[in-house]
Amino acid sequence: MVDFSRAFDTVPRLLLLQKLKHYGVASYIVSWLATFHTDRTQAVVTHAGTSIKLAITRSIVQGSGIGPISFVAYVGDLRSFSDETSLVKFADYLTLVTPAAATVSVEAEFASVQSWARDNKLQINLAKTKEIVITRCGRRGFMQPPLIPGVAHENLVKLLDVTFNNHLSFADYVRKLQTVALQRLYLLQLLKRQGLDSTCLDVVFKAIVLSTMVYAMPACSGYLTESDVNSLKAVINKAFKLGYLSSIPDLRSLISRVDRQLFNKLNTNPQHCLSPVLPPERNLETRSTLRARGHRFSLPQCKSKLFKDAYLYRVLFLYF
Numbered sequence: 001m002v003d004f005s006r007a008f009d010t011v012p013r014l015l016l017l018q019k020l021k022h023y024g025v026a027s028y029i030v031s032w033l034a035t036f037h038t039d040r041t042q043a044v045v046t047h048a049g050t051s052i053k054l055a056i057t058r059s060i061v062q063g064s065g066i067g068p069i070s071f072v073a074y075v076g077d078l079r080s081f082s083d084e085t086s087l088v089k090f091a092d093y094l095t096l097v098t099p100a101a102a103t104v105s106v107e108a109e110f111a112s113v114q115s116w117a118r119d120n121k122l123q124i125n126l127a128k129t130k131e132i133v134i135t136r137c138g139r140r141g142f143m144q145p146p147l148i149p150g151v152a153h154e155n156l157v158k159l160l161d162v163t164f165n166n167h168l169s170f171a172d173y174v175r176k177l178q179t180v181a182l183q184r185l186y187l188l189q190l191l192k193r194q195g196l197d198s199t200c201l202d203v204v205f206k207a208i209v210l211s212t213m214v215y216a217m218p219a220c221s222g223y224l225t226e227s228d229v230n231s232l233k234a235v236i237n238k239a240f241k242l243g244y245l246s247s248i249p250d251l252r253s254l255i256s257r258v259d260r261q262l263f264n265k266l267n268t269n270p271q272h273c274l275s276p277v278l279p280p281e282r283n284l285e286t287r288s289t290l291r292a293r294g295h296r297f298s299l300p301q302c303k304s305k306l307f308k309d310a311y312l313y314r315v316l317f318l319y320f
Contacts, residue, residue, distance in 0.1 A: 001159060002113060003128035007092035008062040008071055012121045013037045016060065016074050023073065036066065074120070081112040086277075093160060100145075106131075107148055126150040132157045136306060137167040162216045168306055170220040174228040181209045181235040188244045198243055205244045209235070213251075214258045221255045222309030263315045267295050277312060294319035 004010075013034075020030050040061070041053040060070040068091050080087045080096070082104040088095040096113060098106040117124050131151050135142055147153050155166045163173040187208070188201055196204070213232055232251055239245045266272050282298045297316060302308040308317075 001130045001132075001157060002094040002096060002110075003125040004092055004094070004117070005123040005125040007122060008067060009059045010122060011060050011071060011074050012058055013060075015120065016070060019077065020073060023076065033066070033070070037061065078113070078116050078120075081109045085109050087113075090160065095159065106145065110148055110151070127152075130154045130157050132166055134166055134168060134306075136304065137169075160216070162219065164220070164223075168223050168309075170223055171225070171228060173216075173220065174224065174231055177213055178231050178235055180212060181232075184209050184212075185235070185239060185242065185244065188239070189242070192243065198246060201244045202246045205239055209239065210249070210254070214254055217255045217258050218262050218311045221259070222311060222314050223306075259311070259315055260319075262311075263295075263319060274312070279316070 017030055017034055020033065021027075037060075040056040042056050043053045044051040060067045060074070071092060072089070075089055075094070078087060078089070078094075082102065084099060084102040084104065085106075086097040088097060094113070096106070096109055098104075098109055114124055129151050131148055131153050132155065133144060133153075144153075156163065156172060157165075162170070163176060164170050165172065188205060191204065192201060213235075229251060236245070236248060236251065240248045266274055266278065269275075279298050279300045281296045295316065299316060299320060300313055302313055302317075307313060
């Protein structure tokens with residue numbers, strides 16, 4: 001998991017505009033972006049007055065509507081060294097995924113990312129860059145690969161606010177969800193004391209508690225133990241007893257609904273960000289002689305439980 005130091009604030013604007021031209025973006029849009037980024041200044045305001053205004057020569061104006069997509073375009077030409085390795089990019093989050101049997105080592109892949117960062121005037125923060133080795137629990141004879149110099153090796157990491165360990169256990173994430181949910185129950189208690197009726201409390205609970213629980217469920221629900229699920233159910237039951245819910249929702253049904261909603265987007269939108277990791281489409285020439293299927297993708301070969309429990313492969317078999 002690669003961390004760029006102040007990624008949004010250090011993008012060279014001229015290089016960004018050059019990349020947009022290279023991508024074939026219309027010249028009037030490039031000119032509009034150039035105007036948007038030009039002649040911007042910054043100053044510090046205190047009770048004693050305002051400092052001298054200084055020109056802003058870098059950044060994509062963090063907080064602007066065009067900022068995130070500008071950064072996505074800027075890192076668009078960052079590629080993995082080999083086809084065996086995946087580079088997963090989400091805004092300024094960069095995750096390098098290298099299989100154990102890859103012919104190109106993770107050290108070489110990371111060195112390639114570092115080289116790209118130098119050429120593109122971005123700095124990698126090694127202190128916040130983490131490495132985790134995913135392996136099956138209880139595997140015998142496993143030897144850790146050589147560590148990347150300067151990069152901390154962790155057995156528990158957080159990615160996009162989701163915590164998991166080197167065996168793909170999400171128990172720590174569930175405990176965090178439980179803690180946050182109980183804190184928000186206290187907020188609901190205060191709202192109830194202020195006279196908020198049961199209907200509104202139900203809406204607020206679903207907005208600030210239930211939505212948090214199901215936020216990353218497509219990614220982790222296949223790895224949750226029964227104990228993990230029961231911990232979350234306990235919070236829901238408590239909310240119902242305290243009068244913050246009109247009825248007790250079935251957590252497993254909620255998870256299935258979220259899984260299905262995401263899969264429907266994948267099945268209908270070829271431009272979805274998860275499309276590159278989908279398996280090839282099936283041959284539909286004889287479709288008229290076959291029963292209707294839930295999707296057009298072929299079924300991959302699953303060789304381990306960790307593989308079978310992953311979201312994409314779980315739903316591909318479920319909705320086939």
